[in-house]
Each structure stands twice: as C-alpha cells, then as structure tokens.
Amino acid sequence: MSGWDEGAVYYSDQAHSWDDRTGDAASAAAADNHTILQKFKEFIRNFETEKNVFPYRESLVHNPKFLLIDMEDLDAFDADLPAKLRSNPSDYLPLFEMAAAQVLVSLKTKVAGDTGVMEDPVTGDVQILLSSKEDPVSMRSLGAQYISKLVKIAGITIAASRTKAKATYVTLICKNCRKGKQVPCRPGLGGAIVPRSCDHVPQPGEEPCPLDPWLVVPDKSKYVDQQTLKLQENPEDVPTGELPRNMLLSIDRHLVQTVVPGSRLTIIGIYSIYQASNSSASHKGAVAVRQPYIRVVGMEQANEANSRGPAAFTPEEIEEFRKFAAEPDAYKNICSKIAPSIFGHDDVKKAVACLLFGGSRKNLPDGVKLRGDINVLLLGDPSTAKSQFLKFVEKTAPIAVYTSGKGSSAAGLTASVIRDTSSREFYLEGGAMVLADGGVVCIDEFDKMRPEDRVAIHEAMEQQTISIAKAGITTVLNSRTSVLAAANPPSGRYDDLKTAQDNIDLQTTILSRFDLIFIVKDIRMYSQDKIIASHIIKVHASADATVGDNRVSKEENWLKRYLQYCRTECHPRLSESAATLLQNNYVKIRQDMRHQSNETGEAAAIPITVRQLEAIVRLSEALAKMKLSHIATEENVQEAIRLFTVSTMDAAKSGINQQVNLTPDMANEIKQAETQIKRRIGIGNHLSERRLIDDLCRMGLNESIVRRALIIMHQRDEVEYKRERRVVFRKA
Incomplete structure (x- = not known):
C-alpha cells in the first residue's frame, strides 16, 4: 500500500472499474446516467429566457470551448438537476460536459447543412463552468462533511503556480507482449489507476506477462493545461488574533492563466482531497491522512472593473x-x-x-x-x-x-x-x-x-x-x-x-x-x-x-x-x-x-x-x-x-521659523533661556515673573527672548500663570 495515491500513477491488483456495482445495480446506474444525460442535452437545447431566445445554444455556437451555466436557470428548468450536481458533482459534471459536446456536434452539423457546406463535425471537450447567486460559505467552516460536494467560497489569490500539463488519459504499453491500453486519469490533482497485471492470455510456449509490466507512452497520452492557485481569506473575514486560512485551488483548461495574485475571487468547486507529496508514507496512518483542495468548476473575479457594475x-x-x-x-x-x-x-x-x-x-x-x-x-x-x-x-x-x-x-x-x-x-x-x-x-x-x-x-x-x-x-x-x-x-x-x-x-x-x-x-x-x-x-x-x-x-x-x-x-x-x-x-x-x-x-x-x-x-x-x-x-x-x-x-x-518669525540663532537663544528657566523654578514652586525675567536679564539674556520662551513653555503646558501673570508655576 505504500505507493498508493502519492501523486501521479496508482496501482491496483483488481481489474480497473470505477464502481463495484454488478448486474442489475450497474445497469440501473447506466440507465439513470442516460436519463440525466438526456435532461442536460434538453436543457442546453431548449432553455429559453424570452420567446425564441436560447442563451446556452447561442453561447455554445459562438464559443465552443466552454459554456457558463447559471445554477438558477438549471433550477428553473428541472429542480432535480442542481441537487444532483451539488451532492455528486464528480459523477454528473462529466455527463454535463458530454451532453454539451454532443449538442455542439449536432448544432454544427445543422448549421453546416443549412449553409449547404458540409464541414467535418466539430468534436472535442466543452468545459462546463458553473455560476450561482447563493452566498459563499466561510473557508473556516469547510470540513469533512463537504468532501466531494460542491462548495462556494470567496477570497484573495495570493499565489499562482506555472502552467503544467495534466494527463486526462495515459497510454500504456506492456513491455512483454507490446499490447497497448488507455487508462483514464482522475481530474484535479488525482492520478491514474493502473492495474498491476496485463490481461493478455499467453499462448502455449509463450512467456506470461510479469507483474507491473506497463510502460507509459507520454506522446500518445492526452493532456490539458492545469494550474494551482492559493486562495486566502478576505482580510475583513479573519477573526482578530487568528492567522488567515489558505485553500489550494486546482484550475484547468480555459480558467488557466486568467488570474494574477491580488485578485479577489468567488469560486465554485468540488471540495476534494489529495496525498501531499512531501508527507511521508512511512508514518503510521499517513496513508489515511489527506490534504484538502478545491477543484474549481466556476470562477468570477471581483475587481473594480467587472464586479461593481x-x-x-x-x-x-x-x-x-x-x-x-x-x-x-x-x-x-x-x-x-x-x-x-x-x-x-x-x-x-x-x-x-x-x-x-x-x-x-x-x-x-x-x-x-x-x-x-x-x-x-x-x-x-x-x-x-x-x-x-x-x-x-x-x-x-x-x-x-x-x-x-x-x-x-x-x-x-x-x-x-x-x-x-x-x-x-x-x-x-x-x-x-x-x-x-x-x-x-x-x-x-x-x-x-x-x-x-x-x-x-x-x-x-x-x-x-x-x-x-x-x-x-x-x-x-x-x-x-x-x-x-x-x-x-x-x-x-x-x-x-x-x-x-x-x-x-x-x-x-x-x-x-x-x-x-x-x-x-x-x-x-x-x-x-x-x-x-x-x-x-x-x-x-x-x-x-x-x-x-x-x-x-x-x-x-x-x-x-x-x-x-x-x-x-x-x-x-x-x-x-x-x-x-x-x-x-x-x-x-x-x-x-x-x-x-x-x-x-x-x-x-x-x-x-x-x-x-x-x-x-x-x-x-x-x-x-x-x-x-x-x-x-x-x-x-x-x-x-x-x-x-x-x-x-x-x-x-x-x-518655529514661520510661526514666531525667528532665525535659527534666535531659536537657539530661546532654547538656552528655556534651560535657565527650568533651573530657576523647582517643580511645584511659585516665582514672580518679573523677578525671573530680571534675574535672567542680569545673566545677559534678552528680555524679549525670555518672554517668548515663557510663552512657548506655556503652550507646551510646562508653565502655568497664576494671579494675572504675577507668579509663574512649573507643573510636575
């Protein structure tokens, strides 16, 4: 188990299957998925805001790369669909994207047929981006109960990684029998689950394939762009005395390189978990500990230009x-x-x-x-x-x-x-x-x-x-x-x-x-x-x-x-x-x-x-x-x-130069006079102003300089006048 979930390629002894349901349960699930797929296709084709205005159909024709879906529109069309998306987004979002791709193909074929020019039908992935008017939840309230659910949070991007290539399908080849195999990768920060053994049946005299025979063929694998962001709580939401919380975000395809550090974001995503590569698997219980992150499926920036319209x-x-x-x-x-x-x-x-x-x-x-x-x-x-x-x-x-x-x-x-x-x-x-x-x-x-x-x-x-x-x-x-x-x-x-x-x-x-x-x-x-x-x-x-x-x-x-x-x-x-x-x-x-x-x-x-x-x-x-x-x-x-x-x-x-109209020399004289006054008067003592001025004048100081020094000391509350200026008192 030590190699399980450490970042890129995973191994399993069992033949690969996304679920263990068999027989009737599996067929019922397939029928249910088919029904949901038809509903999604119907929504994209037939949802109208006004008479004969089909916003999603138009959007898909003009921009076949991605489709922005408003959850409120989906709720108005069929109340079951948003509930399914919120509770189990990992299963239903791929169905939604498949529905969008199929609708796009039929629309392109129809447009080509109308113009009389038959083009090759455009196939490819359509990225579904969700938006919702509901209030975001606090980053601090996200816990284990939200895992694999759709969540909406707001914050500030403080870091953005470089763009990386993330495999959606890994092409493997058996080094013994040279048989090829395509294995799907889990989205987000998940990897591929690779079976331990090759399913090739050896002929008589032929050597059987060993355990772990697979070699990855990078050139034949399929990739999408991926980037990771670090989202921090808005400063106004951080309680006093607490450190701001961070959340790792994974964005892919058309959301890549749309965000710079400092942008305020409100994102909708799937709260997921991954094994951090720097956490040692040798520790007991480390295999059961996972780091949370959010796989973003909808994002709106909240900067001056576009949010405060x-x-x-x-x-x-x-x-x-x-x-x-x-x-x-x-x-x-x-x-x-x-x-x-x-x-x-x-x-x-x-x-x-x-x-x-x-x-x-x-x-x-x-x-x-x-x-x-x-x-x-x-x-x-x-x-x-x-x-x-x-x-x-x-x-x-x-x-x-x-x-x-x-x-x-x-x-x-x-x-x-x-x-x-x-x-x-x-x-x-x-x-x-x-x-x-x-x-x-x-x-x-x-x-x-x-x-x-x-x-x-x-x-x-x-x-x-x-x-x-x-x-x-x-x-x-x-x-x-x-x-x-x-x-x-x-x-x-x-x-x-x-x-x-x-x-x-x-x-x-x-x-x-x-x-x-x-x-x-x-x-x-x-x-x-x-x-x-x-x-x-x-x-x-x-x-x-x-x-x-x-x-x-x-x-x-x-x-x-x-x-x-x-x-x-x-x-x-x-x-x-x-x-x-x-x-x-x-x-x-x-x-x-x-x-x-x-x-x-x-x-x-x-x-x-x-x-x-x-x-x-x-x-x-x-x-x-x-x-x-x-x-x-x-x-x-x-x-x-x-x-x-x-x-x-x-x-x-x-x-002082402008206020009392003094030269620097006069300012020095006032400072000297101030020092002499402080020497003459003890803390809390009374002294006649006239007597003080006479004493200082006998020392060679100018009377006007002494008076100015007294006024300035009075403004600073070091000197207080009593009985109509006859006595000077220095406060403690």
Whole structure:
C-alpha cells in the first residue's frame, strides 16, 4: 500500500472499474446516467429566457470551448438537476460536459447543412463552468462533511503556480507482449489507476506477462493545461488574533492563466482531497491522512472593473443614491457620516471622504497611467484620534487592509518570492499593497517603519505597480490603492520650537507622494477641552444603548454601498473654467513658497511640485464624484484648494521659523533661556515673573527672548500663570 495515491500513477491488483456495482445495480446506474444525460442535452437545447431566445445554444455556437451555466436557470428548468450536481458533482459534471459536446456536434452539423457546406463535425471537450447567486460559505467552516460536494467560497489569490500539463488519459504499453491500453486519469490533482497485471492470455510456449509490466507512452497520452492557485481569506473575514486560512485551488483548461495574485475571487468547486507529496508514507496512518483542495468548476473575479457594475444595485437603491446626490448639502451629509464618534477634525473628515471616493484614473494615449487614488498622511500628537480614523476607513472602504508600520516589512507590504516545498519552484505571494488593489491601505505608526521598508512603497504610491525582480522572477503586480498613514513626530509630540523639517522627519521623496498632509495638534484650550470631555463621556455612556440598535451598522453599510456606486458610475473631469482657476492658483502657490525659501534661507519641509497640482485635480474630482457629477466645477476646485491649504501648505509653513518669525540663532537663544528657566523654578514652586525675567536679564539674556520662551513653555503646558501673570508655576 505504500505507493498508493502519492501523486501521479496508482496501482491496483483488481481489474480497473470505477464502481463495484454488478448486474442489475450497474445497469440501473447506466440507465439513470442516460436519463440525466438526456435532461442536460434538453436543457442546453431548449432553455429559453424570452420567446425564441436560447442563451446556452447561442453561447455554445459562438464559443465552443466552454459554456457558463447559471445554477438558477438549471433550477428553473428541472429542480432535480442542481441537487444532483451539488451532492455528486464528480459523477454528473462529466455527463454535463458530454451532453454539451454532443449538442455542439449536432448544432454544427445543422448549421453546416443549412449553409449547404458540409464541414467535418466539430468534436472535442466543452468545459462546463458553473455560476450561482447563493452566498459563499466561510473557508473556516469547510470540513469533512463537504468532501466531494460542491462548495462556494470567496477570497484573495495570493499565489499562482506555472502552467503544467495534466494527463486526462495515459497510454500504456506492456513491455512483454507490446499490447497497448488507455487508462483514464482522475481530474484535479488525482492520478491514474493502473492495474498491476496485463490481461493478455499467453499462448502455449509463450512467456506470461510479469507483474507491473506497463510502460507509459507520454506522446500518445492526452493532456490539458492545469494550474494551482492559493486562495486566502478576505482580510475583513479573519477573526482578530487568528492567522488567515489558505485553500489550494486546482484550475484547468480555459480558467488557466486568467488570474494574477491580488485578485479577489468567488469560486465554485468540488471540495476534494489529495496525498501531499512531501508527507511521508512511512508514518503510521499517513496513508489515511489527506490534504484538502478545491477543484474549481466556476470562477468570477471581483475587481473594480467587472464586479461593481450597476447589476449589483437594485433600482430602488440607485434611485435613493441619485436623490441623495441631488441634495444641495450632500457633501456636508457625507462628511457627517465619516467617523461620527470623533469630535471635531472637520477638515480631516473631509479629506478622508475624498480618499474614500477617489479621483478618476486616466490612461493616456502613450500608455502612461495617471492614478486617481488619493493618499493622506496624518501627523501629530498622540491621542488625537489618528488611529481611529484608520480603523473607521478599514471598516467603511469596500476593500481595505490595516497594518502597523513597526510590524510590516518591505516584503509584507509589497510582495515576496517563496519556494514551493514540494515542486521546488518559486512563486509570488502578494503583500498588503497587492491585496488592497482597488481599495485602501491603512498604515499606522508610519514613522516607526524602517527607512528601507518605507522606500519599498514609493513605486506603489505613485505608479501604482510593484515591480519584482527576484530569483529569476521578473514581473509587475498591480497596487491601485490609496494610502492612509498615521505618524508621530520624532520627539513623540509636535514641538513648536523645532522647524517643520525636524518635526516631520520623513524624506521629501515620500512626502511628495501624499496628496494631503495634516498636522494634528493637541491644543490645550479650556473651552475646547470641556466640549471634548463632554462628547467622549456621552459616547461612552450611550455605547451600551446602541448595541441592540442596527441604525449605526445600517448607516455604515449605506455609506459603503454609496461609495461603490459612485466609484463605478462616476468618472469626473475638470471643466475649462475650473482648470484655468486651478492653473493660476498653482502658479501663485509656487511663487509664495519660493519667496518663503528666499526669506528663511532654507527649503520647505514639504516640496510643492507638479504632484501637488495633480493632488488638487484628484481632490476636485473626488468632490464632484460625491455628488455623482461628471464635471468638476470651480466650486469643487476652490474647496480642493482650501483643503490643500489647511493641510499640506500649513504643514509646509509650520515650525518655529514661520510661526514666531525667528532665525535659527534666535531659536537657539530661546532654547538656552528655556534651560535657565527650568533651573530657576523647582517643580511645584511659585516665582514672580518679573523677578525671573530680571534675574535672567542680569545673566545677559534678552528680555524679549525670555518672554517668548515663557510663552512657548506655556503652550507646551510646562508653565502655568497664576494671579494675572504675577507668579509663574512649573507643573510636575
């Protein structure tokens, strides 16, 4: 038994037979099969959607290679057929394919007869592909009870093997008597069952054939193309703390080479088992242990281009969406649905809304592709709800992957090359940027990433591709994804005493790829702190009350559906007047930044380049898309410029040089004054401001420098004024 089921050729002592039924049972089974075959032929020939419209007959004539069957149509024609297919697909699918081939031959003969030209009837295999509108089952729920049954699952392809030739019939020849024999191979990853002995009857004086006399004749065997894929659970379906599950898929014939890593798939297939070649058969019980895989008999890709068409939306939904988009305050309403539990940050919410909707992707005549996805960076103090925005986007975007910078490597973000243990060949596994193709990647702790890992996503952010050249594999993967990143300044808090370069501390190469960069500060104001505290207490108090209320989840689901509809239906372009307005504003922004660099004597932390002009174009298109408008107007451009000014422009001008109008020498003097003040005041001590200033002035410090140092320390909450500025108090 040690050689049983190890990959390619199987041996059996008995004469080969697919079943052990004899006599009446076998003839009854044959009669039943004949009846089913006739039903399948009748379905292909006679199923009509409208009067005299026969979709399957037409499809077979136009494309004789494969036939896509809708299970709902089969159910409407005969309720028994889908049940038989689901419970025993391995027996009934070959019958279905035989029926399709026979119908094709008769149709071709008929067509040839009608035209008066008698052609050779076209014979050959017709591949049956199934599709169904039923909901897919979870990959985690697949167990032994599903073996040999039809299942439907969804996931992301993370790897695809090279194409191999799989034998459907193996031609054998006996090395003793030279008698030939054809043995069928089981489909999928199964092999051929080869009898141990030759059935040749020896003549008197002739030597009998020995055991295992067969030689395989590869040239005379029949083959089909076969490929294996690795399907991983969708990131949103993986429970917290669990590793994502993988499933091996086997595809053949016309499904081969139709899928690249990163594609989202929904597949129908036969849940099967095979003996993994690397599992040792010498272990006790190893012969009884099998690895599961799915032999695919139907597949649909769920990427932006073909899955989110209008067919996915009901007429009532479309009517509701259009009615909502026609309202004058649609933009305001959408922004109010973005992270409603977060107080304030109105401009950040507007930016996140623009990121979710995105601009229009453009293909130029010379083959250059311009991205439509918007990238946003949130940089600032801790406890300013940056990570909450990322978590909200992960739940709301149709496709989203959340990752943390410290726990992500370059290979994990882009793609890795892995060697298959059994076949020893290399294959690609897509990382976060590939898996989020057509969606959003949320990267938390962006500043904690190693610089070499951060460099890996440069190409993915601008060209929206990932080029791989490793281990003899040279290829390009798609990563058409938006990036929402959150980062802290190097010192942990945003320091007003430092320049913008020191506070941001990211290379200009990565900063220029972000369309919007927000500096999020934790401003200490009594009135604002009181409102925020009140809001947070309300959120915590009402959290339990809304658990049973589905309103919030319905609203999230509505926003997700509206997002999908807008991204599918609407691809806005700038109007001429809006383009002129944008052009003039861009030139003015460049001039202002040039003047500022000349005055301060150093370049801006965030360069304003043509990429930033494209960013404003994308923002304008996203704002138009929110209202389902196909033209971005001047009003959209003005709002896009305002968003750009309050984010990227303010970030570029931030820091002490611009805020207090200081030279680097003055900044050093302020730091010295700050050190002296800290020496003078003990923790919790009171001291007169006037006396402190006089003491420091006697040491040779300038009074205005000391006052500025006190103001900056007060802003950072290191100094507190009591009794109308007469006393200074340093907090513990």
